[in-house]
Amino acid sequence: MTSASDIHAMTMLIRKLESIATLSDEERQAILSLPAKTRVLQPGQDIARDGDTPSQCCLLLDGWAYRYKILGEGRKQIFSFHIPGDIPDLQSLHIHTMDHSLGTLTQAMVALIPHEAMRELTTRYPGIAAAFWRDTLVDAAIFREWMVGMGRKSAFGRIAHLFCEMYLKLEAVGLAGEHRCRLPITQIDLGDALGLSNVHVNRVLQEMRGKGLITLRSNTLVIEAWDDLIRAGEFDPTYLHLQKRAA
Amino acid sequence: MTSASDIHAMTMLIRKLESIATLSDEERQAILSLPAKTRVLQPGQDIARDGDTPSQCCLLLDGWAYRYKILGEGRKQIFSFHIPGDIPDLQSLHIHTMDHSLGTLTQAMVALIPHEAMRELTTRYPGIAAAFWRDTLVDAAIFREWMVGMGRKSAFGRIAHLFCEMYLKLEAVGLAGEHRCRLPITQIDLGDALGLSNVHVNRVLQEMRGKGLITLRSNTLVIEAWDDLIRAGEFDPTYLHLQKRAA
DNA sequence: CGTTCGTTTGAAAAATTTCAATGCTAGTGG
DNA sequence: CCACTAGCATTGAAATTTTTCAAACGAACG
Numbered sequence: 001m002t003s004a005s006d007i008h009a010m011t012m013l014i015r016k017l018e019s020i021a022t023l024s025d026e027e028r029q030a031i032l033s034l035p036a037k038t039r040v041l042q043p044g045q046d047i048a049r050d051g052d053t054p055s056q057c058c059l060l061l062d063g064w065a066y067r068y069k070i071l072g073e074g075r076k077q078i079f080s081f082h083i084p085g086d087i088p089d090l091q092s093l094h095i096h097t098m099d100h101s102l103g104t105l106t107q108a109m110v111a112l113i114p115h116e117a118m119r120e121l122t123t124r125y126p127g128i129a130a131a132f133w134r135d136t137l138v139d140a141a142i143f144r145e146w147m148v149g150m151g152r153k154s155a156f157g158r159i160a161h162l163f164c165e166m167y168l169k170l171e172a173v174g175l176a177g178e179h180r181c182r183l184p185i186t187q188i189d190l191g192d193a194l195g196l197s198n199v200h201v202n203r204v205l206q207e208m209r210g211k212g213l214i215t216l217r218s219n220t221l222v223i224e225a226w227d228d229l230i231r232a233g234e235f236d237p238t239y240l241h242l243q244k245r246a247a
Numbered sequence: 248m249t250s251a252s253d254i255h256a257m258t259m260l261i262r263k264l265e266s267i268a269t270l271s272d273e274e275r276q277a278i279l280s281l282p283a284k285t286r287v288l289q290p291g292q293d294i295a296r297d298g299d300t301p302s303q304c305c306l307l308l309d310g311w312a313y314r315y316k317i318l319g320e321g322r323k324q325i326f327s328f329h330i331p332g333d334i335p336d337l338q339s340l341h342i343h344t345m346d347h348s349l350g351t352l353t354q355a356m357v358a359l360i361p362h363e364a365m366r367e368l369t370t371r372y373p374g375i376a377a378a379f380w381r382d383t384l385v386d387a388a389i390f391r392e393w394m395v396g397m398g399r400k401s402a403f404g405r406i407a408h409l410f411c412e413m414y415l416k417l418e419a420v421g422l423a424g425e426h427r428c429r430l431p432i433t434q435i436d437l438g439d440a441l442g443l444s445n446v447h448v449n450r451v452l453q454e455m456r457g458k459g460l461i462t463l464r465s466n467t468l469v470i471e472a473w474d475d476l477i478r479a480g481e482f483d484p485t486y487l488h489l490q491k492r493a494a
Numbered sequence: 495c496g497t498t499c500g501t502t503t504g505a506a507a508a509a510t511t512t513c514a515a516t517g518c519t520a521g522t523g524g
Numbered sequence: 525c526c527a528c529t530a531g532c533a534t535t536g537a538a539a540t541t542t543t544t545c546a547a548a549c550g551a552a553c554g
Binding site: 433434435445446449450452453 | 535
């Protein structure tokens with residue numbers, strides 16, 4: 001189970017875990033020997049659906065994914081955006097029925113790891129279990145931060161906050177720098193994530209551009225005024241619980 | 248460390264864990280021998296504060312607690328309400344810095360369990376670790392459901408949904424029945440939890456009363472029309488991941 | 495070159511907040 | 525036992541934010 005792409009897959013996972021936890025050599029080795037099948041997925045494809053009972057976890061190697069739930073009357077709520085290194089459905093290891101869906105935003109490469117292998121690994125290495133557990137806890141901390149936005153911040157503040165968050169998450173795995181990153185999220189998605197209409201998102205983005213805070217064109221975000229953006233979003237990176245701070 | 252109240256404490260914890268997971272006899276025994284100190288707290292007292300680095304977990308034995316974060320200009324976001332059996336700061340076991348606060352809503356009795364003891368227990372019993380992990384995952388599932396409300400539901404739907412959720416959570420630990428439960432949450436708290444002004448909460452509650460859905464007086468909630476309330480809140484209990492369904 | 499999907503614009507409508515005052519109730523001290 | 529207070533609930537009116545609707549525009553793709 002160690003084809004070239006599988007080794008790449010597990011290296012990616014180790015990098016991600018080490019951005020939020022510490023691993024021993026033995027633990028790293030154990031992760032490297034996890035079995036996995038890699039797959040390439042098209043944009044807009046579902047990886048797991050609300051109501052499913054998956055038997056494997058999905059490690060995102062390349063591209064973007066997102067978690068969401070469809071309500072009636074065309075309403076949709078997006079819970080999170082995921083980038084390479086993430087295991088967006090890690091929770092399925094202990095929560096057997098999906099209470100939301102997971103899909104791709106872009107073309108994506110994923111590694112599928114059987115739950116059974118993950119359970120063996122976590123049973124045998126409590127330190128790895130703790131690292132995975134911690135990952136799901138950071139996930140929850142991000143949910144809380146989004147709740148703060150949806151509950152108590154203006155549309156402007158919410159969008160600003162999301163931009164700061166995505167930039168730092170990307171930077172932590174080496175996919176962003178110089179206040180510039182890829183952001184393959186439509187204004188409709190942005191609205192569905194932040195609880196806004198796409199029309200309003202559009203207007204707020206224009207306002208942000210007008211104030212010289214950002215540039216956002218063809219899926220590329222450039223943060224022109226980091227400090228101002230942070231202030232507008234009342235952003236404090238503590239909740240990301242990154243080991244090496246990158247703000 | 249096995250005074251009468253400590254045994255009561257761990258029995259409470261076992262009951263809670265068994266509402267969402269399955270434990271073996273040996274695991275139950277191990278939990279019963281956890282060390283703990285019980286404390287009585289006054290209403291409105293903080294158990295842990297944003298920025299703290301706690302060294303123990305708090306098992307709620309009696310009374311209500313809640314998690315929240317204070318923003319500037321009098322804004323506040325409440326993330327969750329907690330009832331007996333919950334460990335509201337279980338996450339502190341793997342996330343060392345609090346990114347929000349935990350306080351009491353009513354007078355409360357808590358059992359404090361050192362992190363060290365929790366770590367030993369979870370290292371030695373992967374099944375218990377999995378149960379605790381699962382508990383934090385359900386916690387996250389509830390956050391997601393609140394996000395759906397704040398992002399995509401009307402004030403009416405959000406409040407209805409919260410009432411359904413709290414009722415089922417209480418019922419699962421034997422603290423509610425016959426569509427009636429205690430609810431020591433002010434209209435201000437309700438607003439801070441759901442992202443609404445207290446004034447608007449008040450108006451929506453009147454509307455709910457007018458429609459004969461609920462009665463809410465002196466901290467007691469009576470759900471007069473369960474089916475209608477579920478429909479209004481678009482409530483589906485799947486996300487609570489209770490073992491014994493109680494809807 | 496025609497679709498399709500996403501962005502942009504304007505105008506009107508709706509939900510919700512804010513402000514400011516008043517009422518209510520339980521607990522406190524006299 | 526009663527007045528007093530603090531915290532919560534309620535009300536009305538005006539202001540604001542955000543949504544909805546409807547249409548036009550633009551870029552990418554086959």
